[in-house]
Amino acid sequence: MRQIKCLRLVSSHLTSKMRSHTYIDSLGSASIMARILDGKALAMEIKKELKQKIAQWVSLGNRAPTIRCIIVGDDPASHTYVRNKVEAAKFVGIDALTINRDSDITEEQLLSEIQNLNEDNSVDGILVQLPVPDTINERRVCDAIAPEKDIDGFHIINIGRLCVDLPTIVPATALAVVEMLKRFNIDTFGRNAVVIGRSKNVGMPIAMMLHSDKRHESGLGMDATVTICHRYTPKDKLEAYCRNADIIITATGLPKLIKADMVKPGATIIDVGITRITDENGKSRLVGDVDYEEVSKIAGAITPVPGGVGPMTVAMLMHNTFQAAQSQANKSN
Amino acid sequence: MRQIKCLRLVSSHLTSKMRSHTYIDSLGSASIMARILDGKALAMEIKKELKQKIAQWVSLGNRAPTIRCIIVGDDPASHTYVRNKVEAAKFVGIDALTINRDSDITEEQLLSEIQNLNEDNSVDGILVQLPVPDTINERRVCDAIAPEKDIDGFHIINIGRLCVDLPTIVPATALAVVEMLKRFNIDTFGRNAVVIGRSKNVGMPIAMMLHSDKRHESGLGMDATVTICHRYTPKDKLEAYCRNADIIITATGLPKLIKADMVKPGATIIDVGITRITDENGKSRLVGDVDYEEVSKIAGAITPVPGGVGPMTVAMLMHNTFQAAQSQANKSN
Numbered sequence: 001m002r003q004i005k006c007l008r009l010v011s012s013h014l015t016s017k018m019r020s021h022t023y024i025d026s027l028g029s030a031s032i033m034a035r036i037l038d039g040k041a042l043a044m045e046i047k048k049e050l051k052q053k054i055a056q057w058v059s060l061g062n063r064a065p066t067i068r069c070i071i072v073g074d075d076p077a078s079h080t081y082v083r084n085k086v087e088a089a090k091f092v093g094i095d096a097l098t099i100n101r102d103s104d105i106t107e108e109q110l111l112s113e114i115q116n117l118n119e120d121n122s123v124d125g126i127l128v129q130l131p132v133p134d135t136i137n138e139r140r141v142c143d144a145i146a147p148e149k150d151i152d153g154f155h156i157i158n159i160g161r162l163c164v165d166l167p168t169i170v171p172a173t174a175l176a177v178v179e180m181l182k183r184f185n186i187d188t189f190g191r192n193a194v195v196i197g198r199s200k201n202v203g204m205p206i207a208m209m210l211h212s213d214k215r216h217e218s219g220l221g222m223d224a225t226v227t228i229c230h231r232y233t234p235k236d237k238l239e240a241y242c243r244n245a246d247i248i249i250t251a252t253g254l255p256k257l258i259k260a261d262m263v264k265p266g267a268t269i270i271d272v273g274i275t276r277i278t279d280e281n282g283k284s285r286l287v288g289d290v291d292y293e294e295v296s297k298i299a300g301a302i303t304p305v306p307g308g309v310g311p312m313t314v315a316m317l318m319h320n321t322f323q324a325a326q327s328q329a330n331k332s333n
Numbered sequence: 334m335r336q337i338k339c340l341r342l343v344s345s346h347l348t349s350k351m352r353s354h355t356y357i358d359s360l361g362s363a364s365i366m367a368r369i370l371d372g373k374a375l376a377m378e379i380k381k382e383l384k385q386k387i388a389q390w391v392s393l394g395n396r397a398p399t400i401r402c403i404i405v406g407d408d409p410a411s412h413t414y415v416r417n418k419v420e421a422a423k424f425v426g427i428d429a430l431t432i433n434r435d436s437d438i439t440e441e442q443l444l445s446e447i448q449n450l451n452e453d454n455s456v457d458g459i460l461v462q463l464p465v466p467d468t469i470n471e472r473r474v475c476d477a478i479a480p481e482k483d484i485d486g487f488h489i490i491n492i493g494r495l496c497v498d499l500p501t502i503v504p505a506t507a508l509a510v511v512e513m514l515k516r517f518n519i520d521t522f523g524r525n526a527v528v529i530g531r532s533k534n535v536g537m538p539i540a541m542m543l544h545s546d547k548r549h550e551s552g553l554g555m556d557a558t559v560t561i562c563h564r565y566t567p568k569d570k571l572e573a574y575c576r577n578a579d580i581i582i583t584a585t586g587l588p589k590l591i592k593a594d595m596v597k598p599g600a601t602i603i604d605v606g607i608t609r610i611t612d613e614n615g616k617s618r619l620v621g622d623v624d625y626e627e628v629s630k631i632a633g634a635i636t637p638v639p640g641g642v643g644p645m646t647v648a649m650l651m652h653n654t655f656q657a658a659q660s661q662a663n664k665s666n
Binding site for chain 1: 472489490491492493494496497498499522523525531533537540541544545546556558559560561562563565566567570571573574577
């Protein structure tokens with residue numbers, strides 16, 4: 001824990017945008033707590049912006065953007081996720097409908113359902129909530145959605161475009177991380193960033209945008225030096241990379257993977273992990289990959305879990321939908 | 334420079350596959366030179382394997398694989414590259430034809446030419462030598478080639494597939510690097526690898542394969558921890574990342590970027606850079622990114638320039654062509 005006796009020093013860490021929290025501990029010395037990157041508040045800000053933009057869009061004679069969410073089977077988590085998305089859509093003025101299908105739907109039937117939505121000019125965004133049953137090939141489903149309606153950004157063409165820095169629809173969680181770095185003014189240029197986790201929907205696209213050239217066409221490049229760590233990165237190496245990092249982005253689902261002694265004082269920590277645990281009091285709660293209590297005493301900025309990347313993901317999905325609606329309207333004009 | 338007095342120690346560095354070079358310097362002590370990863374010899378080995386496989390393929394009643402190389406304008410370097418490819422094709426038994434077009438060809442004409450080759454069942458691989466004149470959009474050209482005939486692996490779908498670890502056609506230089514690491518038995522699992530340069534045809538796909546999961550469908554994953562450095566990585570950070578690396582892959586075109594004091598003893602150095610310089614004697618010659626003379630005294634293994642990744646690139650292009658021919662034949666059967 002850094003302890004700073006001089007409060008003037010503390011104040012130099014404050015910004016008008018998002019204040020660090022200082023407190024006086026029992027010994028009377030001031031400690032700096034990391035600036036909390038409040039994803040919930042930022043998501044609300046973004047949704048309000050979107051609401052305004054969409055209202056303006058509609059006032060110009062365009063129809064409201066539309067999403068169709070297909071959900072296969074009755075997994076409660078999937079239903080909760082979709083419900084959250086539909087709620088956010090309503091808030092911003094996107095017309096969202098959920099299409100429920102039994103888990104015995106065949107791949108062929110699902111693909112044909114998607115094809116109908118592809119051809120329906122009143123639909124801007126199509127989302128198939130993953131996972132789908134094992135009888136259905138997930139990649140084939142993602143690639144069946146018309147790339148311009150693929151608001152999840154999982155279509156192979158959209159992934160390819162992201163990886164060569166072309167404008168595209170970016171997977172919402174990855175975009176949420178990049179948007180948080182931007183909106184919270186975290187400097188990435190030439191900085192050491194570590195991405196932990198190499199999933200194709202989260203770690204990989206984040207690493208792509210973080211290391212890429214800002215001047216390229218997508219405008220999403222962040223010019224950081226990026227190290228991609230994963231399950232086969234030895235523990236001591238992971239620790240060394242983290243201690244050297246200005247920015248750590250972790251997406252593993254391993255609670256308390258990132259401990260205070262792995263963090264450089266002042267570093268930015270973005271915690272994408274989300275795991276339900278039963279704590280020592282037998283209470284169920286959600287935690288990230290980071291030992292939040294300890295790390296927040298060392299880091300310069302940190303996202304909480306819950307209330308960090310999670311709500312931002314839903315907001316960015318709404319952003320993607322409005323983007324899809326605009327680009328399709330522009331094409332058909 | 335490591336100096337080892339005991340020759341028994343030296344011999345422990347020798348493998349039957351590729352011997353380290355030892356010499357006795359003027360003080361009488363033995364120094365270890367890095368194992369030279371001879372890309373020219375390996376390329377020849379691969380081309381001979383391909384020649385045999387293609388001969389067998391043809392003996393089973395298949396026609397010889399075919400490439401059509403389109404070259405626009407009269408850039409001498411482009412003509413040399415294409416000539417080398419056609420020569421290699423002839424050697425392995427691939428039927429290669431060069432199609433020369435004037436630099437005033439329109440994009441529309443070029444795309445229509447490509448379309449004709451896409452529809453021609455007697456053509457397995459199509460290659461448009463880059464760069465094309467400024468009047469022509471390079472991305473549109475790459476994406477006009479049918480993905481299954483795209484032996485350069487530049488089509489957006491092939492890039493997307495590479496980035497999600499699906500079997501695909503991989504850009505030849507990136508594949509050359511991965512193939513060299515495999516054939517020379519360089520262990521990558523959990524190792525620290527640094528990729529310098531973030532070009533979309535070289536650095537990016539190399540970083541993709543190096544960090545990815547070997548168990549994934551493409552079989553190209555190498556499970557290394559990968560750091561992507563580039564022009565905005567500060568010099569001192571680049572040096573630190575390199576000194577920490579078990580494997581350095583450099584693709585910048587900056588001669589002597591990698592110096593001996595940036596290299597961990599025993600590290601593997603893959604030099605993709607190739608620059609024509611005029612040396613102190615006024616002689617023109619090709620050099621890589623690495624201070625070869627000094628670094629080869631520290632590294633465990635190193636690729637020379639020329640004679641390293643360059644010839645391997647051409648061999649892997651032939652590999653890609655045969656792969657394209659086989660997959661198209663299998664589809665039409």
